[in-house]
């Protein structure tokens with residue numbers, strides 16, 4: 458989602474303590490991510506499974522002793538940027554986030570990732586819903602990085618060939634056109650052999666309720682930047 462694209466309008470009181478907390482939250486998510494993978498792949502039998510289940514239940518109770526009621530939403534990180542830490546694609550607090558590693562490139566975003574056994578659809582292959590989710594996130598991030606953080610109005614995905622688990626994949630997303638608050642994007646997932654496994658065309662729209670906070674749109678994505686002075690929100694330098 459926002460992925461640190463925007464500066465937060467809310468100051469961080471103690472960035473160092475928050476950074477230490479974030480490190481611990483990230484460590485927990487990575488550990489639980491390994492637990493998810495191990496849960497899928499284990500060939501252990503009873504009584505080991507019963508013993509592990511009881512221990513996990515105890516740990517869940519411990520975490521829930523102090524927990525938020527509902528979802529996290531968007532929070533200010535220790536670096537003063539807005540992030541959605543629960544995002545299932547790249548949120549640092551979400552154990553199922555693959556994660557997607559995003560870098561800006563000319564015209565869009567490039568993302569490297571690899572998915573394991575927990576994402577299996579057809580045998581040995583990534584579930585189609587997760588293929589679409591990766592494309593959604595990468596194309597949406599490309600839109601957000603241009604200063605137009607819209608919600609997905611449509612994502613038309615074409616599956617060209619199976620996307621294999623456990624391989625190093627690259628997803629590229631680019632902005633094709635901006636029309637006011639609508640941003641049209643496209644992208645593809647490429648396997649290590651350079652073959653496109655899936656591609657998508659998407660439309661992202663800044664919802665009505667968010668438009669007033671983001672200033673005025675322009676039809677030119679290259680020049681677009683929200684007015685930081687007015688809103689406290691500015692794109693990543």
Ligand SMILES: CCCCCCCCCCCCCC(=O)SCCNC(=O)CCNC(=O)[C@H](O)C(C)(C)COP(=O)(O)OP(=O)(O)OC[C@H]1O[C@@H](n2cnc3c(N)ncnc32)[C@H](O)[C@@H]1OP(=O)(O)O
Nearest residue numbers: 458459593594597598601606607608609610662664665667
């Ligand atoms: C800060 C806020 C954002 C958060 C950060 C996001 C980061 C990004 C990362 C994301 C990664 C993960 C992403 C996710 O997981 S996003 C989660 C999945 N998506 C959603 O839940 C979106 C649900 N839908 C909506 O909220 C609204 O319908 C949207 C936002 C889409 C429109 O909004 P709104 O109702 O306010 O718009 P409007 O009625 O004023 O119409 C405006 C214009 O748009 C045109 N139109 C409308 N719908 C469609 C359509 N389906 N096809 C073609 N055109 C459409 C319409 O004709 C009009 O055109 P024009 O007459 O002006 O020419």
